[in-house]
Amino acid sequence: MEYEIIVVGGGHAGCEAALSSARLGHKTLLVTGNINNIADMPCNPSIGGPAKGIVVREIDALGGEMGRNADKAVLQSKMLNTKKGPAVQALRFQADKITYPKEMLKTLQNTKNLDIKEAFVEDLVVENNKIMGVILADNKKISAEAVILTTGTYLKSVILTGANKEPGGPHGENNSKFLSDKLKDLGFKILRLKTGTPPRIEKSSINYEETSLEPGDKKIRTFSFDNIIYKDSDEQIPCHLIYTTKETHDIIKEHLKESSMYGGYVEGVGPRYCPSIEDKVVRFSDKERHQLFLEPESIFYDDIYIQGFSTSMPHNIQEIMVHSLPGLKNAKILKYAYAIEYDAIDSKQLKPSLETKIIEGLFTAGQINGTSGYEEAAGQGLIAGINASLKLENKDPLILKRNESYIGVLIDDLVTKGIKDPYRLLTSRAEYRLLLRHDNADLRLRDYGYKVGLISDEKYSIFNKKKEDINELTNLLINTRITPKKETNEYIESLNSNPLKDGISLLEFLKRPEIKIEDLKHFIEIPYSSEVQEQVEINTKYEGYIKKALKEADKMLSLEEKSIPENLDYDDIDNLASEARQKLKEIRPITIGQASRISGVNPADISILMVYLRRKKI
């Protein structure tokens, strides 16, 4: 074998997959169409956001690269949902589209065991349903024990603007012409998906007086638990907010049929949660305006990204659409918006390890699995890299549960429910989101990262110190009591809190909704990091709810512990509803818990399945 693992595609999934497998000591090859497009951000210039920001933290906790790399490329840092509670807060960066890929490439090139090759993979070498390697466009074979496909939007991709259809990937790159047909021949169900991107305009042509400022937070935070800040807070670049006008909507309605989407030129299914502007105007016709953000792409060039304005209109219509927007009357379009269609595989054909069910040793991650978003891709890439490595080492795969991580939610959704439109991770997809917080990603996952081998001893001891500190501080607050002395009560009343009647511990006192851990510094010194203080504060304040969430999670886990044999003959089970039988045969869930989440499998089917397993003593 020339390589142990080959990763096909150098996007966000591919980078994480290649780095993790190489770092775990496996000789790895990353094949990409264009080295200059490694870790490219072809759509929005941001990383993180609700749910996605938590994924980035999880990637970092497990030993992936995205968080650290984003920290190096930050243009603006913003913590979202701060007015809501800790469970749904998430960090989002505007990230520099030049710096991010450059830094990632540097990291890849400095990683041991990792080679990078510029080429297109057009076929796979498969023997007895086992992957043996890849075949390049020039027919050259490269052998490997495992292959991870992270082909993004490049499978048979077509760029659409109006009636114009051009085969190719983003930035006028080449696409992969035959690989999806080969996958189909191997037995994969191929889906056609669509996504799109808005126009970029020249910064100097914008009249900012007609926009409102959307600055970053006062303080830059980091995605990585390394906590290294690469930029001064006051160097952040702001975004700006504008709204579409009636004129914009009129133009869109008048020219609707000229768009690729409404002109019937698109076969693929577009993302529900990230609709094009023409979709928004049609579907929400009662809304008078839609919000758009003007976002900087980089400090090295002048492009401004119009977030919320993706379209598949022809160029001439895009011109008048853009010019109908406030502040953009004289805007110069540097890059036109486009829609892109591409092939993906049916993610129900994957195991929870991201290995395909059909071909042993073949893994897939990212947009090829039907997801959208850099973060979703990176999370899968990391897991695919880890699990391909574990497979070569004859170890059990790493399967994260729904109560442990958003990555677990994402992969479980993919392999259990499948997708119809490009899948975007949302906070609402997680049942136990109070457990899956931004702030505790390391506490949830770092042990896994260490066990797998992606977290160094040094980092792991820092993490363990943090855990000890959390315990120490909690005990300190339990053991320190305050009593209703005059001075004490005067201070408490100055915090708009009720004076004490009896003595209480500081921990009890902290449970009062109006009291913050900062306020306790009046009584004692708290010589612990702000992260440690934050953990203790959240654990104390929301103790009751965290317990409730844990209880719910336990219910789910009890079903998750009941495993279903891989070779179970569903035809042998009488009385399963036929839809349920067909779904179970297709998805082959590994636990009762997973089976219960399959749509079309009803509680009655689950009872039948459990009765069967119990009777057969499986």
Added chain:
Amino acid sequence: MDDTIVAISTALGVGAISIVRLSGEEAIDIVASCFKGKNLKEVSSHTINYGHIYNEEELIDEVLVSVMKAPKTYTSEDVVEINCHGGIIATNKILETMLTHGARLAEPGEFTKRAFLNGKIDLIKSESVMDLIDSKTEEARKLAMSGLSGRTSQLITNFRDTLKNLLSQIEVNIDYPEYYDIEVVTEEKIKQEIAKMKKDLDYLVKISENSMTLKNGIKTVIVGKPNVGKSSILNKLLEEDKAIVTDIAGTTRDIVEGEINLDGILLNIIDTAGIRKSEDIVEQIGVEKSISMISQADLVIVVLNNNQKLTNEDLEILEKTKNKQRIIAINKIDLEKNIDLDLNLENIIYTNTTDINGIETLKDKIKELFKLEKLNTKDYTYLTNSRQIALAKQANKSLLDAEKSLNDGLPVDMIEIDLTNCFETLGEIIGESYKEEIIDNLFANFCVGK
């Protein structure tokens, strides 16, 4: 569920006919193998066939056999019902014959369990079947039927829809935090929605508990010092209900002495033995014991003597019962009034056991206290057993928690946990949320055969 089950579906005892029912893949084969008449394997589905059941050469009975083929049957499996002549011996013989020909005796509730597992009925309906079998009065029977109609499921589904809407509105705000045009669900709005749902759910629980009372009977205790006329009142009540006086001592409900059906309302009289035998409950078993009985009762009837001043015993009984649902019956109003009772007490009635009017007043009072008029028997949309009611209460507790947390200023993501719990708990009532134990426990409670 590969085997075929059999049970006697009618009550054991002497009756004109009994029904032995089989369900399962071999139901038709098994009956056909001991049936002389038409070939049951060849008859059309849903037909009744005349013939005789034989065990080997021995003629057991002359029967009518209904053959119903899957899936349009109670269990969704092949079902055969043998209508035989009533009587314990004949019916049991037929059952035995089926057992020797390959059927297995059904476990309690197994026919309905199969119906449920085969997706024929939902959880609430299967519970209703159990209620229907257990119902002792016409009112209770109607209640059970309302569960079967699916109206209860619909009501719970409506609650869940409201919650789902509220949750998805909150979630839009979480997932799209910077979209200022999306209506933000304010705490005020959540509070309003919760308050309304809580009120409705409270009402459902209350009215369902009343309906449970209908079904299970009102645990009633009659207390009073000796010679105030307790037994006369009891006897008068018993006279009213000529049909049911059952001695069921030795059962699990051994404190219940008798059941009295008053216009469809079941009164379970607790420990009337003491009353009837000695007229002297307080003296005989002591105040302590009466207090323990009082604490178990849904209704306490305190009997006082109009002819006498209140004694310390009377006052103690009044004190001990003041927080209970109670009726104070001032008896012997045909005699001179010497009683010095504070007439501001609630629910006082006057009785004279020589006269029917006093008892009518008592009955009306009972109905009023348990708001039984409100239970419109034509339009039952209630939870019909204690499992469902307990879950509804639990769901309401989640709403209460949410309300409290909102008032404490906790963030919306915590509130959501309560709302989600409420949603899941309501789902358990109708079997939408999956819980293994429920199904296991549930079917063990069914009586055999249904």
